[in-house]
Amino acid sequence: MKVEENGMMNEAVRAKNLTKFYGKLCAVDHISFEVEKGEVFGFLGPNGAGKTTTVRMLTGISIPTEGTAEIMGYDIQRQSVEAKELMGIVPDISNVYNDLSAWNNLTFTGKLYSMPKADREIRAKELLELFGLYERRDEKVETYSRGMKRRICIAMALINRSAILFLDEPTSGLDVQSVLAIRKMIRQLNENGLTIFLTTHNMEEASQMCDRVAIINRGKIVAIDSPEKLKRTIESLQSIEVAFGKATPTVSDDLKDLPNVNEVVKQGDKYRLFTDDPPMVLAKIWDYATANGLKIITLNTLGPSLGDVFVKLTGIQPDEKGIERRTGMGRGMGGRRRQN
Amino acid sequence: MSGRRLIREAKVAWTIGIKDIRIYYASPPSLMFGILFPFSMFLSFVIGRNMPITRAIPILIAQTLFFASSSIGPITIPLERRMQTFDRFLSAPVSLWTVLLGKTVAGFIYGIGISVIPIAIGAVFFGSQITDLLALVSGMILSAFAFAAMGIMFASLPGQGPGQILMPFNFVRIPLLFISGVFIPVKDLPYWGQIASMFSPLTHTIELVRAGLDGENFFGPLLSLSVLTIYFAVFVFVGIRFHIINQKRE
Numbered sequence: 001m002k003v004e005e006n007g008m009m010n011e012a013v014r015a016k017n018l019t020k021f022y023g024k025l026c027a028v029d030h031i032s033f034e035v036e037k038g039e040v041f042g043f044l045g046p047n048g049a050g051k052t053t054t055v056r057m058l059t060g061i062s063i064p065t066e067g068t069a070e071i072m073g074y075d076i077q078r079q080s081v082e083a084k085e086l087m088g089i090v091p092d093i094s095n096v097y098n099d100l101s102a103w104n105n106l107t108f109t110g111k112l113y114s115m116p117k118a119d120r121e122i123r124a125k126e127l128l129e130l131f132g133l134y135e136r137r138d139e140k141v142e143t144y145s146r147g148m149k150r151r152i153c154i155a156m157a158l159i160n161r162s163a164i165l166f167l168d169e170p171t172s173g174l175d176v177q178s179v180l181a182i183r184k185m186i187r188q189l190n191e192n193g194l195t196i197f198l199t200t201h202n203m204e205e206a207s208q209m210c211d212r213v214a215i216i217n218r219g220k221i222v223a224i225d226s227p228e229k230l231k232r233t234i235e236s237l238q239s240i241e242v243a244f245g246k247a248t249p250t251v252s253d254d255l256k257d258l259p260n261v262n263e264v265v266k267q268g269d270k271y272r273l274f275t276d277d278p279p280m281v282l283a284k285i286w287d288y289a290t291a292n293g294l295k296i297i298t299l300n301t302l303g304p305s306l307g308d309v310f311v312k313l314t315g316i317q318p319d320e321k322g323i324e325r326r327t328g329m330g331r332g333m334g335g336r337r338r339q340n
Numbered sequence: 341m342s343g344r345r346l347i348r349e350a351k352v353a354w355t356i357g358i359k360d361i362r363i364y365y366a367s368p369p370s371l372m373f374g375i376l377f378p379f380s381m382f383l384s385f386v387i388g389r390n391m392p393i394t395r396a397i398p399i400l401i402a403q404t405l406f407f408a409s410s411s412i413g414p415i416t417i418p419l420e421r422r423m424q425t426f427d428r429f430l431s432a433p434v435s436l437w438t439v440l441l442g443k444t445v446a447g448f449i450y451g452i453g454i455s456v457i458p459i460a461i462g463a464v465f466f467g468s469q470i471t472d473l474l475a476l477v478s479g480m481i482l483s484a485f486a487f488a489a490m491g492i493m494f495a496s497l498p499g500q501g502p503g504q505i506l507m508p509f510n511f512v513r514i515p516l517l518f519i520s521g522v523f524i525p526v527k528d529l530p531y532w533g534q535i536a537s538m539f540s541p542l543t544h545t546i547e548l549v550r551a552g553l554d555g556e557n558f559f560g561p562l563l564s565l566s567v568l569t570i571y572f573a574v575f576v577f578v579g580i581r582f583h584i585i586n587q588k589r590e
Binding site: 022056059060061062063065080081082084085087089091093095096097098099100108109111112113114156 | 348351352355356359362363423424425427428429430431432433434435584587588589590
């Protein structure tokens with residue numbers, strides 16, 4: 001057990017050999033990891049990898065087949081009350097009471113945590129104001145948009161002034177505005193000292209938000225490190241992204257034939273050329289375009305993205321929404337743009 | 341468990357019960373299986389039969405207690421499992437006992453609230469009298485708790501909605517009506533029928549209600565109260581075990 005000099009535990013979460021079988025199917029396979037206090041820890045994996053099952057075991061909703069989990073030093077099975085008092089949970093769907101108002105949803109949750117009346121009302125007001133919902137506090141939640149329900153769900157998880165917040169796909173299925181608002185909120189909460197356990201299948205989200213990331217696939221953790229360190233492990237996976245004004249049908253094959261090009265992937269109207277020698281390939285692309293009368297409208301060199309790490313470790317191609325995109329000379333598709 | 345913790349858990353159970361009352365009492369499945377079903381079964385039994393209303397009222401009380409109390413758990417729990425709101429209780433800092441006690445309280449209040457209506461109608465319009473208040477009140481309270489716990493136990497069956505729980509549950513509830521001295525008093529049943537009826541909790545409900553309203557009783561109030569207490573304990577214990585099994589499986 002990792003212990004600080006003053007003897008206090010430094011881990012907010014400690015999972016040891018956590019395992020879950022559904023019949024004969026092993027959904028989570030003897031995973032062990034630690035989450036330090038105050039960090040944003042990402043739990044990244046494709047659908048069905050075991051992310052939600054892990055969160056359900058960590059939060060005491062589901063009983064593990066094997067293994068143990070500790071929250072702030074309390075065993076979630078043997079000291080469940082103490083452990084649960086310190087956590088807040090936002091599940092993958094907004095499990096709010098649609099027939100109750102936002103105010104009643106929050107105060108009901110406060111009662112579940114045995115908060116005194118005055119305290120839960122102060123906290124409910126504070127959270128509704130923070131989440132911009134105080135004006136609509138008396139309306140039934142069934143009238144709320146999906147983004148508003150998500151915000152209420154997060155507020156409910158914070159009512160007990162939790163020390164650790166479990167967020168399972170918090171932005172999944174939301175519009176861009178809500179996604180940005182929720183990410184901003186998570187950052188603020190973390191800045192205020194809250195430990196965040198963020199489950200996501202969105203590489204961009206994990207890369208932007210997390211101090212460390214665990215990649216889980218088929219119930220097993222395949223890597224744990226900071227996003228940048230994970231990217232560095234496959235630094236050799238460099239690529240060039242190019243888009244032409246008007247591409248001919250043979251462009252893809254022609255680019256494959258260029259020297260030092262290992263692979264060409266067509267991504268929308270762009271081509272991504274994987275190479276060990278980007279300067280050489282850049283020159284060759286330029287020569288090719290000039291010789292064939294093609295106008296280059298986008299040309300970027302890309303480093304590996306968290307998406308690339310994910311693909312390399314899991315062998316699964318994520319959907320395009322999950323791959324990092326950044327604006328630059330043109331619209332990038334995956335990969336980290338180099339600062340040249 | 342310390343006294344302070346016990347009070348805290350009791351308050352949370354009450355909170356869960358009150359929340360269920362607010363959200364689910366007026367929901368269509370509750371009205372249908374908790375009120376419409378026992379009343380229509382009662383009417384189909386008594387209409388056309390030459391039965392004095394004062395003899396029919398205990399049947400109605402027992403039926404409404406039975407159906408109303410036992411319906412709330414199988415309605416609320418599958419719905420909350422589907423909406424994942426049940427996970428809120430499982431992740432809250434309270435024991436599973438407290439959560440299920442809260443659900444039981446919701447069924448208990450529903451059963452008592454509805455079965456008081458026929459008592460009031462009998463007393464106000466038909467002059468029925470309470471001969472043994474203790475038997476009536478204790479019988480109703482214990483029955484409502486036992487049937488609510490029975491519903492909670494069945495609600496642990498895997499299913500995506502109340503219909504998937506209530507359908508198989510009715511395969512148990514309806515046959516119980518026929519061996520419980522509801523339609524034919526226990527004293528008029530054949531010997532094997534009397535033995536069988538002794539094992540039905542509903543028998544002891546109607547026995548106690550009849551003891552309370554017209555002084556008629558076959559098994560004796562003490563035996564009936566004991567049997568209902570044992571059933572309540574068994575339903576709670578088995579219900580908890582089933583829910584823990586669910587947590588291990590899900």
